[in-house]
Every structure is written in C-alpha cells, then in structure tokens.
Amino acid sequence: MKKLLLASTALAFSAGMALADEVKMGVLLGFTGPIESITPHMADGAEMAWNEINESGAFLGGQTITSVRADSTCVDSSAAQAAAERMISSDGIVAIMGADCSGVTMAVLQNVAMSAGVPMISPSATSPAFTTTESNGLFFRTSPSDARQGAILAGIVMERGFSEVALTYTNNDYGAGFANAFEESFLGLGGSITSKVAHEEARGDYSAEVGQLASAGGDALVILGYVDGGGSMVRTAWELGAFENFFMGDGMYGDELIANVGEALEGTIGTIPWAAGEGADLFHALAEAAGVQGQSSYTRESYDAAALLALAAQAAGEATPEGIAANILNVANAPGEEILPGDLARGLQILADGGEVNYMGATNVELVGPGEAAGSYREYVVEGGEFVTVQFH
Amino acid sequence: MEPLNALVSLANFMLIPAFAYGSQLALGALGITLIYSILRFAHFAHGDTMALGTAAVIGGTFFLQARGISIDPLPTAILALPFGIVVMAGYLLAADRLVYRYYRKVKAKPMIFVMASLGVMFVTNGITRLFMGVGETRFEDGQRFIFTVRDFREATGLAEGLALRNAQALTIVTALIVMVVLFWFLNRTRSGKSMRAYSDNEDLALLSGINPERVVMITWVITAILLVLAGTLYGLDKGFRPFNYFQLLLPMFAAAILGGLGSPIGAIVGAYVVAFAEMGITYAWRRVFTYLMPEGLEPESMMQLLPVDYKFAVTFAILVIVLLFRPTGIFKGKVL
Numbered sequence: 001m002k003k004l005l006l007a008s009t010a011l012a013f014s015a016g017m018a019l020a021d022e023v024k025m026g027v028l029l030g031f032t033g034p035i036e037s038i039t040p041h042m043a044d045g046a047e048m049a050w051n052e053i054n055e056s057g058a059f060l061g062g063q064t065i066t067s068v069r070a071d072s073t074c075v076d077s078s079a080a081q082a083a084a085e086r087m088i089s090s091d092g093i094v095a096i097m098g099a100d101c102s103g104v105t106m107a108v109l110q111n112v113a114m115s116a117g118v119p120m121i122s123p124s125a126t127s128p129a130f131t132t133t134e135s136n137g138l139f140f141r142t143s144p145s146d147a148r149q150g151a152i153l154a155g156i157v158m159e160r161g162f163s164e165v166a167l168t169y170t171n172n173d174y175g176a177g178f179a180n181a182f183e184e185s186f187l188g189l190g191g192s193i194t195s196k197v198a199h200e201e202a203r204g205d206y207s208a209e210v211g212q213l214a215s216a217g218g219d220a221l222v223i224l225g226y227v228d229g230g231g232s233m234v235r236t237a238w239e240l241g242a243f244e245n246f247f248m249g250d251g252m253y254g255d256e257l258i259a260n261v262g263e264a265l266e267g268t269i270g271t272i273p274w275a276a277g278e279g280a281d282l283f284h285a286l287a288e289a290a291g292v293q294g295q296s297s298y299t300r301e302s303y304d305a306a307a308l309l310a311l312a313a314q315a316a317g318e319a320t321p322e323g324i325a326a327n328i329l330n331v332a333n334a335p336g337e338e339i340l341p342g343d344l345a346r347g348l349q350i351l352a353d354g355g356e357v358n359y360m361g362a363t364n365v366e367l368v369g370p371g372e373a374a375g376s377y378r379e380y381v382v383e384g385g386e387f388v389t390v391q392f393h
Numbered sequence: 394m395e396p397l398n399a400l401v402s403l404a405n406f407m408l409i410p411a412f413a414y415g416s417q418l419a420l421g422a423l424g425i426t427l428i429y430s431i432l433r434f435a436h437f438a439h440g441d442t443m444a445l446g447t448a449a450v451i452g453g454t455f456f457l458q459a460r461g462i463s464i465d466p467l468p469t470a471i472l473a474l475p476f477g478i479v480v481m482a483g484y485l486l487a488a489d490r491l492v493y494r495y496y497r498k499v500k501a502k503p504m505i506f507v508m509a510s511l512g513v514m515f516v517t518n519g520i521t522r523l524f525m526g527v528g529e530t531r532f533e534d535g536q537r538f539i540f541t542v543r544d545f546r547e548a549t550g551l552a553e554g555l556a557l558r559n560a561q562a563l564t565i566v567t568a569l570i571v572m573v574v575l576f577w578f579l580n581r582t583r584s585g586k587s588m589r590a591y592s593d594n595e596d597l598a599l600l601s602g603i604n605p606e607r608v609v610m611i612t613w614v615i616t617a618i619l620l621v622l623a624g625t626l627y628g629l630d631k632g633f634r635p636f637n638y639f640q641l642l643l644p645m646f647a648a649a650i651l652g653g654l655g656s657p658i659g660a661i662v663g664a665y666v667v668a669f670a671e672m673g674i675t676y677a678w679r680r681v682f683t684y685l686m687p688e689g690l691e692p693e694s695m696m697q698l699l700p701v702d703y704k705f706a707v708t709f710a711i712l713v714i715v716l717l718f719r720p721t722g723i724f725k726g727k728v729l
Contacts, residue, residue: 202637204637205630211406239542
C-alpha cells in the first residue's frame with residue numbers, strides 16, 4: 001500500500017513536471033457554421049507558427065506550445081463563450097488566437113476574456129466597433145478594420161462607374177459595421193444607395209430580399225456577407241435578373257463561393273485583406289512545405305496572430321496572460337529587429353538576449369494600439385471561375 | 394404607364410415564387426389536415442418527418458447519380474421519389490406502432506398526442522441531422538430553367554424579365570396532380586370513403602364494420618406520399634437544410650387552420666393565402682407602381698408594408714387572427 005502511494009505520488013509529480021514544460025494556447029475558430037470552409041486552414045496557419053517555435057527549442061528555455069482547438073461557430077455567441085470558458089478553465093490556456101467572426105469575438109471578449117484577463121488576437125474580426133471598444137488592453141487583431149475596407153470598396157465601385165448601387169449585408173456585427181462604413185464612404189464620394197437590406201444566413205429562399213433590392217433599382221449590387229447567405233443572394237439576384245453587376249467584401253471570398261454560385265459571379269469584383277511582399281512570399285513557401293493551404297483567406301493573419309502571442313510570452317519571460325497582453329504591442333511594432341515568417345527562432349533568441357523585435361510576419365503587421373491594425377487590401381475580379389488579382393490598395 | 398412591364402415584374406419577383414411556395418405548403422398542410430381529421434391530433438413532427446423523407450430521396454438521388462442514371466432535363470430526384478416514399482411510409486408506420494398506437498388504445502387526450510408527436514419530432518430531427526448534417530445540400534440536377542430572364546427579355550423585348558425555373562414549374566404541376574388524385578381517392582374509392590366515414594363519426598364507422606387500424610394505416614401512407622412530395626419539391630426549389638423544414642411547421646399549420654382543420658380544400662386555399670400574404674406584405678411594390686402610375690406620380694418610398702425579416706410574423710398574425718375571430722377557419726373545419 002505504501003509503495004503504491006509512493007508510486008502514485010511520484011507519478012503525479014512527474015506529470016506536474018511535464019505540464020510545466022508545456023504552454024497551452026487556444027485556437028477559437030468557427031469550425032462549424034457559415035465560415036467552416038476557411039477555418040481549418042486558418043487553424044493550420046496558426047499551428048504552423050507554433051510548430052516552428054517548438055522546433056526551435058528557444059521558447060522560454062525549451063518549453064513547447066500546445067494548441068487547443070475549440071469551435072466558435074461564427075454565429076452562436078453563447079456556444080462561443082462556453083467554448084472559450086472551457087479552454088480557459090479546464091484546459092488552462094494562457095491566450096486565445098481568435099475568435100473569427102466579429103459578433104462572437106465581441107461576445108467572447110466582453111463576457112469571458114475580459115473577466116478572466118486572457119488576451120485575444122483575432123485574425124479576422126474586422127468590425128469597426130473593435131477600434132473603439134475598451135478591452136483593458138486584452139484585444140488585438142491582425143486584420144485591418146472594415147472602416148478602411150468600406151472606404152476602399154466604395155472607391156473601387158465608384159471608379160468602375162457605378163454611382164447608384166443597392167446594398168445588402170449579413171445581419172450581424174460584421175455585416176452592419178461594414179455596411180455602415182461602405183455607405184458613409186460611398187455617399188461621401190457622391191454616390192447614392194438605392195436600398196440597404198439585411199439578409200440572414202442559412203435561409204432557404206432569398207427572393208423576397210432580392211425583390212426588395214430590385215424594386216429599389218440600382219446599377220450594381222454590393223454584398224457584404226458570407227459565402228452561404230451572400231452567395232445565395234448573388235445567385236438569386238442573377239437568376240431573377242435583378243442585377244447584372246456585383247461587388248463583394250472579404251467574407252465572401254472562398255473557392256466554395258465559385259462552386260456554389262457559378263456563372264453568376266463572372267466579372268464580380270471584391271476586396272480582401274491581403275499582403276504582398278517578402279513576408280507573404282516566405283509564408284507561402286513555408287505553408288507549401290508544411291502542406292497547409294496558405295492561399296486561403298486569413299491564413300496569414302492567423303499565422304501572425306499565433307506568432308505574436310508566442311513572441312509576447314518570450315518578451316515577458318513567462319507564459320502568463322498578463323505578461324503576454326503587456327508585450328504584444330512591443331513585439332509587433334518598431335523599434336527592433338524585423339522578423340519575417342520562418343525567422344521566429346531568431347526573434348525568440350533576440351528577445352531572450354534582452355533585445356527588441358519588430359514582428360513583420362506574413363502581413364507586414366503593424367498594430368495601431370489595442371483593437372486596431374494597419375494593413376493592405378487586394379482587389380480581385382472573378383474571371384473564368386478564378387479569383388484574379390487586379391491590384392493592391 | 395406600362396402595365397405589361399408591371400405585371401411581368403410582379404410575376405417574376407412575387408407571383409411565381411409565391412405560387413410555388415404555396416403549392417409546397419399545400420401538400421404539407423393537406424397531410425396535417427388528414428392526420429387531424431382521422432387521428433385527431435396536431436402532428437407537430439410534420440416538418441421534420443418531411444426533412445427525413447427528403448433526406449431519403451436525396452440519398453436515392455445520389456445513388457442513382459453515382460450509377461449515371463438520369464432523366465435529363467428533369468431532376469433525378471423524381472426517380473428517387475418512390476424510394477423516399479417507401480422509407481417514409483415505413484418510418485411513419487413504425488412511429489405509429491411504437492408511439493401513437495399506445496395512446497390511441499388508452500384513449501389519451503389530444504394534448505398528450507401532440508406532446509408525443511413533439512417527441513417524435515425531436516427524434517426525427519436528430520436522425521435527419523445524423524445523416525445529412527446541418528448544412529445545405531443541393532440535389533437539383535438536370536435542366537435548371539424552363540426559360541431565363543435573358544431569354545424572356547430577348548423574346549418579348551420588354552424591359553422587365555421573367556424567369557421560370559424547372560423546380561417551380563414541377564412544383565406547381567405536381568401539386569395540382571396530387572390534389573386532383575387525392576380528391577378522387579377520398580370521394581370515389583372505398584378506402585377514401587371509409588376514411589371520411591371514420592373522420593365524420595368514429596362510432597358509426599366502427600359499427601358499419603370499418604377496420605380502424607386499416608384506416609389509420611392508409612392515412613399514414615397517404616401522409617408519407619404528401620410529405621415526401623412536398624419536401625422534395627421544396628428542396629429542389631430552395632435547397633435542402635433540415636432547420637428550414639422545421640420552420641415550415643408554422644406556415645403549414647397556419648394554412649391548415651386558416652382553411653379549416655380537417656378540410657382538404659381548406660388546406661389548399663389556406664396554403665395559397667399564407668404564401669401570398671407572406672410574399673405580398675413583405676414585397677416592395679415600388680417598381681410595380683412606378684410602371685402603373687402616370688409619369689410624375691411615381692412613388693418615392695419602397696411601398697413595403699413590412700420589412701422582409703417579418704415574413705414569419707405575417708404567418709403568425711394570420712394564425713392568431715383566425716384563432717381569435719374564426720376558429721373553424723374558412724371552410725368550417727374542426728376547432729383545434
């Protein structure tokens with residue numbers, strides 16, 4: 001009996017030791033729901049950064065990062081909060097890479113992360129609301145706010161000679177914020193919006209929404225939504241002959257859209273946060289070598305978010321939520337040695353030696369305080385069933 | 394003044410979709426009304442059994458497609474209908490044997506039947522999701538359009554276009570055929586007459602030698618046919634998504650109650666009223682009136698009574714108004 005007790009105590013100790021070498025970080029993305037087609041690639045992107053760090057052996061004196069995945073569902077706030085709470089209380093994560101859609105991200109931030117004091121870096125929550133939300137320095141994002149995307153998209157629509165457009169958006173924080181930003185910029189450029197209609201995801205029939213937009217008229221339809229509902233809107237509008245020209249935002253980007261909507265999309269123009277340059281090229285080479293679909297949307301932002309969390313922990317010298325939150329801005333911005341994808345080991349070493357880094361990553365990361373990031377956009381057009389780059393903004 | 398353009402625009406955006414939707418509702422509401430008049434309870438599992446039946450048809454469709462069997466230009470799903478109907482009839486008869494028969498035997502109150510059907514609804518819903526997932530499944534193949542907006546504009550030279558999809562035309566034609574056959578069955582055949590007798594007066598029907606279990610069985614089989622047809626046509630038209638079928642429950646019940654529960658003709662009329670009310674009240678009439686009004690008098694506003702989001706509220710309002718002011722419905726059905 002005594003032996004058994006002794007053995008189990010020893011076992012418990014060794015298990016405790018093993019745990020100390022392991023830092024857990026959460027990946028909270030909508031693995032089910034309207035953006036389920038892109039989230040696995042995003043998670044792969046984030047875990048790619050952590051694998052790179054684990055292989056370097058330079059993270060906090062040889063500790064490793066373990067990824068804990070959870071489902072944000074993109075649309076169900078209570079499910080996302082429950083998932084975040086579980087990650088924090090039972091898995092013991094120190095930071096969250098996520099969430100994805102703006103509505104659930106806001107819910108997780110305000111109801112879970114802020115009370116637990118756990119920092120979050122979202123790769124894809126682009127609602128303008130985050131810029132002004134007070135998060136106690138816990139919320140960061142690697143994709144720029146839709147306030148800028150709205151302005152850029154409005155400029156593109158105007159430039160193509162469409163001054164009277166109808167506007168539809170997915171009925172949530174992302175859609176509404178984006179639509180307001182677009183409307184403001186478009187009116188400012190002298191355009192007019194004939195009708196602005198919200199649509200729900202996962203409906204069977206969109207002919208009533210399209211009917212309303214058609215009744216108001218306009219030269220083109222601007223859709224700020226997701227592949228699911230937004231795609232159905234495009235298909236219905238085209239089939240009913242309501243509109244011939246479409247413009248869309250980043251949430252619609254995805255190969256599934258082309259598969260679902262088909263020829264109606266031909267000639268459609270859109271925007272998506274995208275980075276070009278050395279960092280992006282390095283990332284794509286790394287992704288290809290790791291078997292990750294690096295060209296999918298928000299994989300770059302996910303990689304950067306994950307890398308930032310690890311670098312911030314290294315800068316703090318400890319993997320605690322407070323330490324990470326306090327150091328994210330330091331490692332993301334100048335001054336310091338510029339760090340690109342594949343270069344994380346060097347960054348960790350510099351930080352361990354007491355130096356400073358300026359993480360550039362795959363998307364030329366520059367964080368404008370908590371809640372806001374600078375970034376560039378890619379303008380694309382659908383031609384022959386492919387997304388073709390027009391230019392970068 | 395361009396009345397022709399106004400009419401085409403109205404048909405394209407409202408009349409055709411509403412007519413197809415109404416036909417789908419009618420087939421569903423007929424099933425509800427039949428079950429109510431024969432088995433005397435409100436069948437809450439209607440929407441979800443419809444989804445399960447459609448899932449069976451989709452399974453059959455994929456099987457046939459994999460073998461390269463098709464009946465282009467018609468969708469392959471038509472060929473898979475008998476399979477779906479057999480599966481659904483088996484499922485409903487099994488549900489009757491396992492659940493409802495017991496309550497019939499102990500002469501349970503209608504409310505207990507309703508709750509039992511609610512239980513069946515949850516189980517059915519779970520089974521459907523197990524096989525199909527919660528996402529959208531599209532199984533429409535063959536030719537998609539009878540004529541497109543662009544064809545129509547070219548042919549007529551009108552400014553407005555009109556599209557008619559294969560699925561919409563198929564829905565309307567099938568619904569009409571099914572209705573005719575159902576009325577013929579109820580009025581002319583021995584089984585149909587015994588069903589009506591049983592519905593009118595159970596005791597008298599039993600005295601005259603009608604076998605109640607046989608009547609119940611025939612009712613479930615007819616319901617299975619109606620359900621699978623309605624579900625498949627709805628799925629062909631709008632894509633298959635289990636949750637949307639659950640949501641159909643409200644308009645189908647509204648249709649059956651509005652028409653008068655237990656009255657087949659009432660269910661059909663009720664279904665079209667609900668469909669046209671849902672679409673008409675949330676439709677923006679501006680374009681139509683712009684064509685109709687003389688120049689200079691075009692409407693400025695959208696001419697829309699309720700935003701599109703309130704579609705279900707319209708159905709709900711119809712249901713409440715009918716129950717308050719005319720609980721027997723248009724055709725003097727039974728009171729729920």
